[in-house]
Amino acid sequence: MASSGNTGTDGYGTAVVIGGGLAGSLAAWALRGTARRIVVVERDRYPEQPAARSGTPQGHHAHLLLEGGRRALEEMLPGIGAELDARQARLVDVPADMNWLSSAGWMPRFSTGLAFVSCTRPVLDHAVLERVRTEPSIEFLEGTAVLGVLDDGAAVTGVRLRARGAAEDEVTELPAELVVDAAGRSSGMPGWLAAAGLATAPEERVDPGVAYSSRLFHRPAGADPDQPAVYLQTKAPDQPRFGVLLPVEGGRWLVTVGGMRGAEPAPGEAGFAAALDALRDPILRDLLVDAEPAGEVRGFRPGPGVRRHYERSAPEGLVAVGDAACTFNPVYGQGISTAVFGARALREAVRAHGIGRAGAREARRKVAAAAADAWLMSSSEDVRFPATEGGPSGAAVRIQHRYLDRVIARAAVDEKVCAAFVAVMGLTEAPTTLFHPKVLWPVLRGA
Structure with a gap:
């Protein structure tokens, strides 16, 4: 394996991205300039026009690009908002453009300046893919499956591939300095690492049965x-x-x-x-x-929410992003935005440290941090439902629930509290915002 001491943006080596959906496309874009060659391995073949693919069964369903994710996506792909607008995507101001029945009643209708992008998932994916395909250093291997990882006993050093329709023994190897797992909820990475005797990531799971x-x-x-x-x-x-x-x-x-x-x-x-x-x-x-x-x-049926802590235990040379790293109950609309945050975190890490081992370690840490608030909110909400399996518990969670109930009740009658709640749910502010005196005092005072 090449030296891991590389830093900066000198186009060092090869990076492989497993999965060419939204998270994988953005991860590939994040690596441009820091990897000389970026190969995206996608088991499907892309449609010429926006359409749901077999590899993205959730593509038929409602998705939100929240305000925080919208800002991050525009930062990574300048002008993408205008491109989505040209494709008839809608900006929905929250809560001005919503009939929103919260657990405490109907929310007030007023403009916060915070919005989500509303369009079908194929339109969003296709717009991002078209932009990513303009980068000469990124190549796509469509109709190709990843069968497992290459390793040197301590690090992931590439992947094993087979083209769709090829014979069982027609397996090729693609060495790489960095492997990014963006294969989504159904990623085979945990099994591949275990089969290779490499370090696996500890997991948190919460399953409300949605x-x-x-x-x-x-x-x-x-x-x-x-x-x-x-x-x-x-x-x-x-x-x-x-x-x-x-x-x-x-x-x-x-x-x-x-x-x-x-x-x-x-x-x-x-x-x-x-x-x-x-x-x-x-x-x-x-x-x-x-x-x-x-x-x-x-x-x-999306299955359980899973957070894989690759920042705690992982072989060198590996980073996971998107649903391969952390997947949520989709009802909170956090998945796409968190995938964008993860790609941005990957970009920051490799620009500072390159795609070698130091860059991968920093990327794992930053990607985990980018998902932390969303995971805290979704997993804590999921355990409100008595049939939920797993998730956080204890007195702290019960206190959190009681306080959030009071926040929502106050938000239904107080625009300032509602705006703060919208900012947290839109991933533009941390959950600690709800304990700022401007929110805390009216909440404790009551409606």
Whole structure:
């Protein structure tokens, strides 16, 4: 393996990125200028136009690029916001452009200047991919599977590959100074490391048993084109169902309904309709009375939230980003933004230390730190539901829940508290913001 003492941005060596979805594409972009050759290995083949791929089953469902993620993405890919706007993505000001039913009631409608990007996942992925493909040092191996890692007994030194349709013995090796795992929730990396006798990452898991169904609808002819988004939150623990309507490109609405373990929607159209009827408020059902479906009902069970602590234990030469490092309950909308944060953290680390071992170690630390707040919020909320398996517990969590309940109750009647809560949920401010005196005092004073 080449020397690990490289620092700076001198185009040193080869980096391999496993997975060419959003997290992988951004990771490849983050490495430009610090790796002479960047190879993205993607098992699918990309469609020519935005479309869901078999490797991204969650692509049929609602996704949010939160304000924090939107800012970070614009920093990494200047002008990407304008490109998404040209593709009819919508900016949804929170809570001005939302009918938002929180656990404490309807949130006030006013502008905070904080917004999320609303579009279908394929549109976002395709816009990012097109930008990344403009970089000459990045190459894509489509239709190619990673079978395992190469190692020298202490470090990951590359990957083993096989093209789709190739014979079982047609395996090639691709050496690299850095391997980035961006293969998502279903990453095989933990198993590959164990099989090679390399250090594996300790994990935290929390599983609320979330499941949901989504469907696209054509906006009815008489409907307001500026119809705001709708968010019907769960009211844990007694009402574990949720519903979302997002305005997306093509004059359509993307509607997702779901619930935690014990309140999962049944499959198909009948299950979707029943889930709509079971929501806390009829607003979604009423909006869809005259809406023509623009696609079939798609169901999804994302599985547990998992945080892999590669910053604590990992072989040299390896970094994980996106869902391969930390995956959340999707109802909080944190996944895409956290993936962008992780790519930015990777960029910062390799620009300072190169793609050698020092750069990988720093990247693992920074990527973990970039996901910490989102994991704290989502895992702590998941354990409110009695059927959740795993997750944090104890007196500190119960106190946190009681305080957050008071924050939300005050936010429903106090715009300043609501704005602070929106900033935290939009990942532009740390959760400690909710303990600032400007929030703490009105919360403790009560509504």
